[in-house]
Amino acid sequence: MSKGLPETRTDAAMSELVPEPRPKPAVPMKPIGINPNLLGYIGIDTIIEQMRKKTMKTGFDFNIMVVGQSGLGKSTLVNTLFKSQVSRKASSWNREEKIPKTVEIKAIGHVIEEGGVKMKLTVIDTPGFGDQINNENCWEPIEKYINEQYEKFLKEEVNIARKKRIPDTRVHCCLYFISPTGHSLRPLDLEFMKHLSKVVNIIPVIAKADTMTLEEKSEFKQRVRKELEVNGIEFYPQKEFDEDLEDKTENDKIRESMPFAVVGSDKEYQVNGKRVLGRKTPWGIIEVENLNHCEFALLRDFVIRTHLQDLKEVTHNIHYETYRAKRLNDNGGLPPGEGLLGTVLPPVPATPCPTAE
Amino acid sequence: TAIGAMDKEYVGFAALPNQLHRKSVKKGFDFTLMVAGESGLGKSTLINSLFLTNLYEDRQIPEASARLTQTLTIERRGVEIEEGGIKVKLTVVDTPGFGDSVDCSDCWLPVVRFIEEQFEQYLRDESGLNRKNIQDSRVHCCLYFISPFGRGLRPLDVAFLRAVHEKVNIIPVIGKADALMPKETQALKQKIREQLKEEEINIYQFPECDSDEDEDFKRQDAEMKESIPFAVVGSCEVVRDGGPRPVRGRHYSWGTVEVENPHHCDFLNLRRMLVQTHLQDLKEVTHDLLYEGYRARCLQSLARPGARDRASRSKLSRQSATEIPLPMLPLADTEKLIREKDEELRRMQEMLEKMQAQMQLSQAQGEQSDAL
Numbered sequence: 001m002s003k004g005l006p007e008t009r010t011d012a013a014m015s016e017l018v019p020e021p022r023p024k025p026a027v028p029m030k031p032i033g034i035n036p037n038l039l040g041y042i043g044i045d046t047i048i049e050q051m052r053k054k055t056m057k058t059g060f061d062f063n064i065m066v067v068g069q070s071g072l073g074k075s076t077l078v079n080t081l082f083k084s085q086v087s088r089k090a091s092s093w094n095r096e097e098k099i100p101k102t103v104e105i106k107a108i109g110h111v112i113e114e115g116g117v118k119m120k121l122t123v124i125d126t127p128g129f130g131d132q133i134n135n136e137n138c139w140e141p142i143e144k145y146i147n148e149q150y151e152k153f154l155k156e157e158v159n160i161a162r163k164k165r166i167p168d169t170r171v172h173c174c175l176y177f178i179s180p181t182g183h184s185l186r187p188l189d190l191e192f193m194k195h196l197s198k199v200v201n202i203i204p205v206i207a208k209a210d211t212m213t214l215e216e217k218s219e220f221k222q223r224v225r226k227e228l229e230v231n232g233i234e235f236y237p238q239k240e241f242d243e244d245l246e247d248k249t250e251n252d253k254i255r256e257s258m259p260f261a262v263v264g265s266d267k268e269y270q271v272n273g274k275r276v277l278g279r280k281t282p283w284g285i286i287e288v289e290n291l292n293h294c295e296f297a298l299l300r301d302f303v304i305r306t307h308l309q310d311l312k313e314v315t316h317n318i319h320y321e322t323y324r325a326k327r328l329n330d331n332g333g334l335p336p337g338e339g340l341l342g343t344v345l346p347p348v349p350a351t352p353c354p355t356a357e
Numbered sequence: 358t359a360i361g362a363m364d365k366e367y368v369g370f371a372a373l374p375n376q377l378h379r380k381s382v383k384k385g386f387d388f389t390l391m392v393a394g395e396s397g398l399g400k401s402t403l404i405n406s407l408f409l410t411n412l413y414e415d416r417q418i419p420e421a422s423a424r425l426t427q428t429l430t431i432e433r434r435g436v437e438i439e440e441g442g443i444k445v446k447l448t449v450v451d452t453p454g455f456g457d458s459v460d461c462s463d464c465w466l467p468v469v470r471f472i473e474e475q476f477e478q479y480l481r482d483e484s485g486l487n488r489k490n491i492q493d494s495r496v497h498c499c500l501y502f503i504s505p506f507g508r509g510l511r512p513l514d515v516a517f518l519r520a521v522h523e524k525v526n527i528i529p530v531i532g533k534a535d536a537l538m539p540k541e542t543q544a545l546k547q548k549i550r551e552q553l554k555e556e557e558i559n560i561y562q563f564p565e566c567d568s569d570e571d572e573d574f575k576r577q578d579a580e581m582k583e584s585i586p587f588a589v590v591g592s593c594e595v596v597r598d599g600g601p602r603p604v605r606g607r608h609y610s611w612g613t614v615e616v617e618n619p620h621h622c623d624f625l626n627l628r629r630m631l632v633q634t635h636l637q638d639l640k641e642v643t644h645d646l647l648y649e650g651y652r653a654r655c656l657q658s659l660a661r662p663g664a665r666d667r668a669s670r671s672k673l674s675r676q677s678a679t680e681i682p683l684p685m686l687p688l689a690d691t692e693k694l695i696r697e698k699d700e701e702l703r704r705m706q707e708m709l710e711k712m713q714a715q716m717q718l719s720q721a722q723g724e725q726s727d728a729l
């Protein structure tokens with residue numbers, strides 16, 4: 001987990017700058033031990049600063065998808081998360097916003113900047129999901145879109161003349177919005193997560209959580225976690241990808257408090273002399289960033305401040321690799337598309353790969 | 358006021374309402390209320406709050422995986438409530454499973470069927486010979502719950518309301534209304550009202566108040582009508598607010614919602630209009646308008662078995678109850694009804710003749726014995 005501390009896991013950090021796999025060195029390197037009795041200062045530790053500078057120059061991209069019934073506050077939440085109008089709200093009451101008959105996929109990109117770091121953020125909206133009378137297979141367009149992005153990346157990767165930086169349109173994170181019924185998951189929620197949890201990182205959130213008391217929230221969360229477990233659905237951060245004990249402890253704590261019960265808002269109110277984002281009702285003001293009121297701050301810290309890079313890595317190293325292996329297997333060990341002549345690829349191991357169905 | 362001691366100028370039938378009142382108190386009062394809407398909108402909590410009971414103690418909420426293959430069921434729960442010497446036998450009809458499945462096509466059909474079956478039963482009883490103790494199991498009112506999380510009526514809401522609006526009095530409510538800020542509530546209500554008009558859905562019209570009521574009452578009445586659909590919050594928990602008396606509400610970290618506070622939600626309005634003023638009117642409209650419409654359609658299609666469908670949607674109004682265009686009913690049902698009635702009549706006829714013959718015989722025997 002990259003926490004800004006100098007670490008020796010250079011692979012993780014390097015993939016940001018050089019997403020394509022590096023060719024193996026021709027001569028194996030001799031193992032180098034750390035000599036504590038160095039007589040001087042070498043300056044290797046400045047590599048972190050060098051990488052940081054490079055990142056700031058190139059910037060990085062992040063693709064987040066939001067899925068859930070209309071009216072659950074998806075756009076508002078994403079705007080609140082990134083403190084910008086990155087998602088166009090369809091909730092203005094005056095507009096004739098008709099529910100689309102089939103699920104549409106709408107990807108909108110924005111460049112946002114903070115502390116000298118540029119991020120190209122793409123928000124992928126899925127209007128029409130779960131809104132019809134018959135919602136059978138309404139997750140299929142979404143699954144198709146996700147796989148299409150993997151396919152795009154794969155095609156770029158197997159080219160002879162590859163781009164220096166393959167544009168990454170793969171979905172790094174899918175926020176799934178659960179309706180705060182207080183009872184349990186709805187059958188549609190189960191079906192969606194069953195189909196998509198093996199294809200993309202799913203982070204379930206409980207939307208519009210200001211209708212639940214503390215007790216109701218914790219009971220509901222427990223029930224949801226149990227239902228997901230019973231049905232074999234693993235949400236991000238998945239247990240099987242915890243790399244070491246440190247990861248496991250940190251992620252266990254997060255898993256125990258998920259799904260986060262969130263409230264989003266784009267309006268500010270004066271509370272105790274400060275301006276806060278919130279919702280004003282006759283019985284009180286709900287502060288979005290107050291941990292006593294809702295878990296928005298936990299979600300934001302989790303997705304943006306601690307696990308942003310990991311979301312991308314799991315997408316690249318695991319979900320994308322699964323897709324790639326399946327595609328190569330289907331093609332008899334050969335990569336798809338052109339650019340095959342003269343390419344020497346290592347044989348794909350015949351391990352059974354988890355399918356997306 | 359004792360009638361005997363009244364002035365000779367009065368006839369005395371002004372006491373009639375008292376007599377009716379006494380009779381109905383003795384007879385008791387029954388009312389069937391249906392609650393419908395997708396699960397998790399606070400329907401059961403609201404019923405418990407409205408009638409200060411705990412009807413749903415034994416309820417088991419199934420998990421999502423169990424609901425994958427669940428079909429809609431109709432559940433009836435009865436409770437006897439007594440207040441001020443008046444006994445009310447309340448039946449609450451639930452529709453668990455509504456709107457739950459991934460594919461909800463036609464999931465409202467069992468509900469429509471249920472409502473019609475109650476009409477059929479009443480028609481049968483009414484046309485039967487023993488009409489002393491007809492049980493009225495007709496649905497007098499349907500509280501339809503709309504989600505506060507959507508942007509108005511969803512396709513499923515529209516489909517359900519269109520299927521039942523001519524068969525039952527509909528009162529639309531917005532459940533879990535503490536999810537909304539005041540402006541959002543207003544906007545949502547407006548949107549729903551527009552949609553109801555657009556889709557030509559007839560909801561229960563609260564009658565105009567008498568012209569001789571005072572201005573205050575009229576204003577209050579108008580305000581209440583403006584707040585439809587009612588945005589409600591239910592709770593059976595008492596939260597001590599630090600005030601003089603305990604209030605029912607929901608306690609959050611940022612404040613407490615009071616169920617009976619008119620600035621917080623429309624619970625009081627709903628209770629006043631549904632229970633305190635219009636319970637009787639709902640029954641009357643069910644009987645005079647909705648049931649009569651069903652009966653007329655039923656019998657008309659018998660008289661003219663080839664009658665074709667008229668307009669696909671009929672507009673019901675209080676004055677034009679007799680001008681309803683008549684859609685065709687399934688002939689099998691009504692023919693069966695007629696055959697059953699004929700059968701009954703014939704049996705009764707035979708019995709009557711037998712009794713007459715018997716009487717004549719005993720009379721003749723009596724005369725004989727007299728003569729002897």
